[in-house]
Amino acid sequence: MYRLVVIDDEYIVVQGIKALISRLKLDYEVVGAAYDGIQGLEVIRSEKPDVVITDIRIPGLDGLSVIEAAKEECPDTYFIVISGYSEFVYAQRALTLGVKDYIDKPVTADKLKNALTRIEDEWAKTRHEDNRKAQANREKFQELERTFESSVKCITDCDAAAFREECRQAIRCLQELYPELQDFRREFYKHLCVLSDVLIESQKQVERGSLVSFQEMVKCQSIEEVQAYGESVLSDISKHLTADQTGSKHRVILELLTYLDEHYDQDIGLSELADRAGMSTAYLSVLFKTEVGTSYVKYLTDLRIKKAKKLLQDGYKVNEVSEMVGYNNYRYFCDIFKKHEGMTPNEYKGNVWKAE
Template sequence: MYRVFIVDDEPFIIEGLYDIIDWADYGLEIVGHAGNGQKALEALRHTPVDVLITDISMPVMNGLDLIRGARQQRPELKAIVLSGFSEFEYLKEGMKLGIENYLLKPINVDELSSTLTTTVAKLHSSKTDSLLDAYGKQILKDNTLYRWLMGQIAPAEFRERAELLGLSLNQPYIAVAVLHLQRGDSGRLLEKLNDRLKDKESYAVFRDVDGDLVIAAALPHWVEGKREFLELMAELGEELEEENPVQIGIGSIGQLPDEAVLSYEEAKKSLQYFLIYPEHRLIDYSLLPANERISRPEFPVVWQDYAKLILAKDKDQLLARIAQDFEDMQAIPGVTPEYVQDAALELMVRFKMTLQDIKHTEESDLFRQGFDCIRNASSYTELVEAIGDVACRVIESLVKDVKSPVVHQVLRYIHDHYAEELSLKTLGAHYHIHPVYLGQLFHKEAGETFTEYINKYRVERAKEQLVATNLKVHEIARSVGYWETGYFYKQFKKYVGISPTEYKSLH
């Protein structure tokens, strides 16, 4: 769990934030709150916090000064600002501090949810260290452009922030390229790209939550703009080859603003095709043979059905579906061997992307042999067998994790270290598994979320101490892992039905 601290001089705002969001669903827990910046800063000196949500206008110390002070103790702290006023100066100052978002009161729950999702994704990312090295304008730029290309920001808000950030995307067309770094420092590469493209006013460079570098270019002309964009991406690939080799995926040219999201999706998907075409430095999604053919309406595969079978881990039905679909494909009038092979390769890419979405980690080795077998298949039977073999490996990978002892190891670790700071991030690093996927596995095997289990376990240990010792409530709270006594009271009453003090008086 990542730890959240809330600061606002209006108690009903704090209470509302506790209630309007199911924090555990985001992998977050509120560990404390305060009514002004000074009290918050004092609390933060002994309370580990990952995300600070603060009002701007408060007595004693305002939110911006609080962020500055808190960052001296914890430079990587994520900050989300609340305000009852749309003050440009406040927003500009917040941008300099590298805030995640500037939310106006009354708080829009959807916007807060979107901001929390993006913030947690950054914290989860395996490349978080490089993302945390730079603050200020680039971080707000990363956040704004990523939310824009994910369709998570309203047009009016985006225009306002683009103007503030000096982004010039006022052209009719959009092209997006995603650069996946094969080795080297993404922070240095970001600096290189910003320097290389500094004269391109309608180009914007940022990092997404996967740590990939994204170039979004607003283009005045479709044909000429696309040609220049592709030439520039090819030049970048050559320039970076020796020191920072990259794989470059390019989405289709689209119209602004409606097709920006699609271009980014296609650019990200293009990266998956480097397993099929490892000799390429750049892949343009619009030129992929698989894309041209498999998009035809007569293609018999309904991917949603495959995805459901994968999630259900139904190997027999999945194999039967593959055999039936490729048998149907053979019956398509005018079908060619190349068409069938391209369809099989496309299916492999979708298998890989689905497994990556579920497990939040790449398993390229699992698919390399399958791609080679499909490319080298000399008969329809060999082709279907190759697809079926990869499908079985995908299911086995998921089944293996469900039966994996890692959750049992995590449970033992919780029982031995429940008084310490525990989170999916730290345990994921300890057991070499992605925190998001660990949370999913834990929920499946334990029957409840990671946060729920820890809170229940800590409350049970607290009940024992309330009966057997003369320790004060705040001492017991600390001894079972709660830094903030108010939060301990809230969790205790949630699971026991009465307060710790009332429970102690009954025993």
């Protein structure tokens, strides 16, 4: 049953509304009544009703002033105004205060019932919206949980590329679930701490202090700053995973390997990488082979073929895959693939289908 307060300086109006609600068997209980604005505001503050029906012209405080003051303490209360004065200025101000309905005197059974029914419809609509948002949030939490579990698996499997993809999805979920700075910062920090701990368990030589810092996170005073800091921590974790895959510990090489894993589909030459690293091409060539154990060209080719095989397994056409992994010349891609795998892309794709 909904709780209702009536405010009117005419005793007969207050008692009439009570009688109508009882006679119509409406799902409302009159929990308070007042005959002036000051007393009415005290009753509202005390009872915190679901609905207030108030006259506009009442002594002490007019009805609209009562609503304006009450809204600060009872933001969820719905208001209906009644008056024998139907001037536009009153109706206009009532709308700006979020008044849900306006009834001209005399208050009849039909007018009262219609006004309260419209409010109940509004509640039903609001509950539906709340339920829909709650369901969306539940699904988002489930997605966040899934991406978190996948991120942990990526760390234990040393899969840097998949880890970065899962992290991108996790950040998106966190932003949608926690739009406020303080909440986003707190939850993102917890997320980073757990992933850092998983990495430390997998790679004992990594120190937690070198990954995530509470002091640095607290310094972030905007959503953008929190995201930028979090992404830098996740990038460092990804570099450690890449290092474990290749055996390399050189910081510059780790950064270049991460760059290649994200841009393998582009035309990247060793000279371009050297420019990024601030080294000579000759020195980078030697350093790359020393750290990674293979030449740059072979590493990039192996990476592209690995990506191509995954795309072929996913059902993409050979000419599409060729461009997706950075080979604009279809025939050249087929030659490289056959040399690497001992069969053409189409033959590889056919074998995948047979296996299924």
